[in-house]
Amino acid sequence: MGRSSTYYDKHQGLKKGVWDPKEDQIVKDYVKKHGVGKWSKLSRETGLKRCGKSVRLRWLNYLRPDIVRGNITEDEEELIVRLHKLLGNRWSLIAGRLPGRTDNEIKNYWNSFVKRKLQPENPLEVPRNEKIREDSPSSAAVAAAAEDSPHLTENNVNEEEDDHNQYHDFDVGVGVAVESDAINDNGSGDDEHLRDDLWWNNFMMDLNGTECNVSEFQTDFTEIWESKENVIPVGDCSTDHHDIMPTNN
DNA sequence: AAGGAGTACAACCGCCGAGAA
DNA sequence: ATTCTCGGCGGTTGTACTCCT
Numbered sequence: 001m002g003r004s005s006t007y008y009d010k011h012q013g014l015k016k017g018v019w020d021p022k023e024d025q026i027v028k029d030y031v032k033k034h035g036v037g038k039w040s041k042l043s044r045e046t047g048l049k050r051c052g053k054s055v056r057l058r059w060l061n062y063l064r065p066d067i068v069r070g071n072i073t074e075d076e077e078e079l080i081v082r083l084h085k086l087l088g089n090r091w092s093l094i095a096g097r098l099p100g101r102t103d104n105e106i107k108n109y110w111n112s113f114v115k116r117k118l119q120p121e122n123p124l125e126v127p128r129n130e131k132i133r134e135d136s137p138s139s140a141a142v143a144a145a146a147e148d149s150p151h152l153t154e155n156n157v158n159e160e161e162d163d164h165n166q167y168h169d170f171d172v173g174v175g176v177a178v179e180s181d182a183i184n185d186n187g188s189g190d191d192e193h194l195r196d197d198l199w200w201n202n203f204m205m206d207l208n209g210t211e212c213n214v215s216e217f218q219t220d221f222t223e224i225w226e227s228k229e230n231v232i233p234v235g236d237c238s239t240d241h242h243d244i245m246p247t248n249n
Numbered sequence: 250a251a252g253g254a255g256t257a258c259a260a261c262c263g264c265c266g267a268g269a270a
Numbered sequence: 271a272t273t274c275t276c277g278g279c280g281g282t283t284g285t286a287c288t289c290c291t
Contacts, residue, residue, distance in 0.1 A: 016261075040276065052276065057260070060278095092279060107280075108258050 015049040019058055023048060027055055027063055061104045068100030072109055080106060 040052030083094045091103035
């Protein structure tokens with residue numbers, strides 16, 4: 001899947017393309033020892049022939065221990081649709097509300113699946129390959145969201161995004177709350193949570209001043225998550241971000 | 250069985266902002 | 271004050287895979 005061939009950037013002597021298991025292990029070992037961040041330093045010190053950006057991407061999208069593998073669940077899909085309605089293409093922020101999911105994964109998911117479903121001419125058509133996905137997403141959920149926001153069709157997503165540009169001043173660097181032991185060893189994991197919560201708090205407060213109705217938004221989540229079993233009740237928005245996620249059994 | 254079309258997703262690219270030098 | 275480096279983000283690309291005809 002993805003890019004198949006490995007090749008070298010002759011200008012910089014950097015390797016590109018698919019990662020092999022040895023490279024993955026080097027990154028894992030380094031992070032375990034030194035924590036995340038300083039990706040360029042990682043490359044230099046380990047002799048990994050990858051640029052820092054590439055290493056960072058590999059870690060965030062594939063190697064992180066808290067990554068959730070598998071298909072997007074119905075619950076997650078509902079959340080994605082509603083968060084996208086609020087935030088637009090702010091994938092890192094959306095991913096920050098879906099523990100274990102990456103912005104890349106959500107972006108791919110949206111581009112390949114949800115947007116197609118939101119097309120008004122064929123909103124509920126099931127894609128051919130959906131049979132492959134064991135827990136295929138809920139068409140009803142997406143259709144309902146499309147009904148809520150019929151302006152969110154493929155043709156005008158960019159216009160919608162302009163409406164969200166008002167949020168660009170926020171600290172968006174808190175998108176993903178990393179929870180691995182390695183990160184906590186480094187002392188940054190808890191801070192990440194705190195900053196995440198702070199951001200979310202600010203976001204909810206600022207939302208009050210926009211055309212989006214924050215109380216309506218909160219009601220939506222309450223209805224969604226409290227209607228399911230084993231859901232932690234939605235508290236105020238200063239609580240941990242897991243407060244809107246069902247517990248895992 | 251083979252070829253074409255559509256899909257999933259890993260990875261790259263370009264831009265931007267923050268902090269260091 | 272300016273330049274450089276690095277990390278982060280969203281957009282896009284490219285290929286393996288799957289299904290349909």
